[in-house]
Amino acid sequence: xxxxxxxxxxxxxxxxxxxxxxxxxxxxxxxxxxxxxxxxxxxxxxxxxxxxxxxxxxxxxxxxxxxxxxxxxxxxxxxxxxxxxxxxxxxxxxxxxxxxxxxxxxxxxxxxxxxxxxxxxxxxxxxxxxxxxxxxxxxxxxxxxxxxxxxxxxxxxxxxxxxxxxxxxxxxxxxxxxxxxxxxxxxxxxxxxxxxxxxxxxxxxxxxxxxxxxxxxxxxxxxxxxxxxxxx
Ligand code: GDP
Numbered sequence: 001x002x003x004x005x006x007x008x009x010x011x012x013x014x015x016x017x018x019x020x021x022x023x024x025x026x027x028x029x030x031x032x033x034x035x036x037x038x039x040x041x042x043x044x045x046x047x048x049x050x051x052x053x054x055x056x057x058x059x060x061x062x063x064x065x066x067x068x069x070x071x072x073x074x075x076x077x078x079x080x081x082x083x084x085x086x087x088x089x090x091x092x093x094x095x096x097x098x099x100x101x102x103x104x105x106x107x108x109x110x111x112x113x114x115x116x117x118x119x120x121x122x123x124x125x126x127x128x129x130x131x132x133x134x135x136x137x138x139x140x141x142x143x144x145x146x147x148x149x150x151x152x153x154x155x156x157x158x159x160x161x162x163x164x165x166x167x168x169x170x171x172x173x174x175x176x177x178x179x180x181x182x183x184x185x186x187x188x189x190x191x192x193x194x195x196x197x198x199x200x201x202x203x204x205x206x207x208x209x210x211x212x213x214x215x216x217x218x219x220x221x222x223x224x225x226x227x228x229x230x231x232x
Contacts, residue, residue: 031222034075036103038082041091044125045132048092053100055135056224057092059126060108060142061152065172068208069142070105073217080105090122092129101225102135108152123155130156131163137224138166140217145171145182145205148189157196166200168220169193174205174212 042048060066067080074095083093083105093105106126130139139160143153148171160167169189174182182205193201202220206213 031097031101031218031225033073033097033103033218033221036074036076036079036095036097038079039094039096039102041088041093043091045129048129048133049094049102051133051135053102053135054137054225055094055102055104055133056138056140056221057104057106057130057136058140058142059106059156060170060172061144061150062108064108064142064144065206065208066105066108066142069170069172069206069217070103072208072211072214073221074103079103092125097225104136127159127162130159130165136165138168138220140168140170140221142170142172142206143189145174145177145185148185149192157193157198161196161198164199166224167193167198167202168217169201169203170206170213170217171203172206172208175207175210 039049040047058066058070067084070080070083071077079095082088082095090107092107095103095105097103106129107122130136139156141153141156141160143149148169157167159165171182171186171189177185186203186205190203193203204213204216204220206217
């Protein structure tokens with residue numbers, strides 16, 4: 001295990017839960033998400049940028065709302081558009097926030113019609129990245145709130161557990177449900193993911209369309225990215 005657990009979970013919390021259990025910032029160092037700039041695409045771990053500093057990865061099935069969430073977070077359409085460029089959708093796409101601070105857009109191939117052998121190869125690269133990437137502090141796993149915990153999500157959770165990687169579940173498109181059913185789904189998902197045996201797991205509702213849950217997402221990311229190698 002190359003990941004040092006003391007780096008990812010044992011720091012003093014910089015957030016506190018709000019009325020609906022989402023975490024909100026408590027004076028943590030501001031991270032300029034809008035400054036995200038494309039670094040490079042990588043098909044395998046060996047092609048990734050140097051394993052230094054800190055990074056947080058985003059994963060979700062196609063159509064889970066990953067591009068919309070990244071756009072909302074970075075306040076720019078450019079970032080997710082880059083990841084959707086033909087040829088890049090099956091790659092890990094790295095974006096720099098600051099020196100030694102990165103966001104990673106992982107491929108989500110829920111619906112991809114490709115041969116089984118090719119899918120197995122992609123799976124291997126993804127699992128390898130999650131297991132061996134020392135600078136990876138956490139995984140944001142996005143699921144459409146109306147279709148949570150599909151096969152892809154279960155795989156990602158299992159790999160994250162194996163890799164002792166903290167996970168933050170983002171239940172996207174929460175504006176599609178009323179508050180009652182949305183909260184019921186959130187509680188159900190929290191109960192389910194608690195069974196997976198992850199070192200650390202949190203979950204929240206989110207809507208890129210209304211901005212619901214954006215401060216909570218920023219707070220979770222800031223916790224993970226706070227121990228950046230290069231102070232501003
Ligand atoms: P990706 O394939 O995971 O990158 O998903 P996209 O971000 O491209 O979103 C897939 C579809 O869901 C698009 O039609 C989006 O407009 C829609 N969508 C994404 N986020 C939201 C949201 O917060 N609310 C609603 N109502 N629709 C959303």
